[in-house]
Amino acid sequence: MGENGAQPAREEVLRALREGDRFCLTTHERPDGDAVGSLAAMQQVLSALGKDAVAFLAAEEFPLPYEYRFIKLEGLATELPTDLAERTLIFLDCGNIDRTPAELRAGDARGLINIDHHHDNTRFGTLNFVDPRSSCTAEMVWDLMHGLGVDATNAIGEALYVGLVTDTGRFMYENTGPRAHMMAAELIADGIDAHAIYRRLYEGIPQGKLELLARGLTNVERFDGGLLTVTHLTRDDYRSTGADESYSEGVVDHLRSVEGTAVAGLVRDQLSDATPKRKVSLRATDDRIDVSRIARAGGGGGHRRAAGFSTDLEFPALVEFLRAQVAQQL
Numbered sequence: 001m002g003e004n005g006a007q008p009a010r011e012e013v014l015r016a017l018r019e020g021d022r023f024c025l026t027t028h029e030r031p032d033g034d035a036v037g038s039l040a041a042m043q044q045v046l047s048a049l050g051k052d053a054v055a056f057l058a059a060e061e062f063p064l065p066y067e068y069r070f071i072k073l074e075g076l077a078t079e080l081p082t083d084l085a086e087r088t089l090i091f092l093d094c095g096n097i098d099r100t101p102a103e104l105r106a107g108d109a110r111g112l113i114n115i116d117h118h119h120d121n122t123r124f125g126t127l128n129f130v131d132p133r134s135s136c137t138a139e140m141v142w143d144l145m146h147g148l149g150v151d152a153t154n155a156i157g158e159a160l161y162v163g164l165v166t167d168t169g170r171f172m173y174e175n176t177g178p179r180a181h182m183m184a185a186e187l188i189a190d191g192i193d194a195h196a197i198y199r200r201l202y203e204g205i206p207q208g209k210l211e212l213l214a215r216g217l218t219n220v221e222r223f224d225g226g227l228l229t230v231t232h233l234t235r236d237d238y239r240s241t242g243a244d245e246s247y248s249e250g251v252v253d254h255l256r257s258v259e260g261t262a263v264a265g266l267v268r269d270q271l272s273d274a275t276p277k278r279k280v281s282l283r284a285t286d287d288r289i290d291v292s293r294i295a296r297a298g299g300g301g302g303h304r305r306a307a308g309f310s311t312d313l314e315f316p317a318l319v320e321f322l323r324a325q326v327a328q329q330l
């Protein structure tokens, strides 16, 4: 931190957290490990300081994916608090404000603190602590926790570790810096059971998830000499495997690892009649392609190496869109 201008914002956020009494915390839709972990940890850090902190997650986000259900979420609310005007809203891990139902009432809050590590964060807060050098938002919450002089309880440590492990791809992605490893070392030294968390996150997966992965791998198609590796999960794939939408998480990472791939893409049909009809997850293998640019062209966003968008394009048209976008960057 520091060189990218995040340091003054960090100090301002620390002051706002120390001085405020009432908060409402939230994160993005379809929360991943970093979203749930950051939300749970930040809520408990603020509670440890004697603050009144509500953790808001919309009712439709429940049940959370199996692997995150063990995270201790305290002060949970599925409706925005009626006294929002007296609370400071804190958005965690949100690149855009419009990825959460809380955006609808954000203007009613006392202020909006935006804590995030997406490089394309739209800086929608009244205070923006955006640090793209952090591997995950949990790493930023961990840093703020130290700044506030709060010691991690076991529940806080576990929540932070889930964010760290999931957003770094188990310490394998390019975003994994020395600080990520120091954070892990400290949390483990403080007593969290890293192996138990690993097992919870990555082992004991439902059979339907394995079967959905098999479908995803069977449907793989490669384009432009393999530069683009894509698969498509249809409603029928979900139906016949009994999978729910969250089971597709991780499928795209298998495609990224195929030799010669520059961009891996998972296209999945939405199970509800929601529009747009399908969601696209993109991964880049190296610096040749910035997938967040492709996602933005499609109306979404994300990181350089992991991004996504929603679309009504049929699969063949979508493939042509992706091919053109990849070609444009090469």
Ligand SMILES: [Mn+2]
Binding pocket: 034, 035, 093, 117, 136, 137, 167
């Ligand atoms: Mn994140």
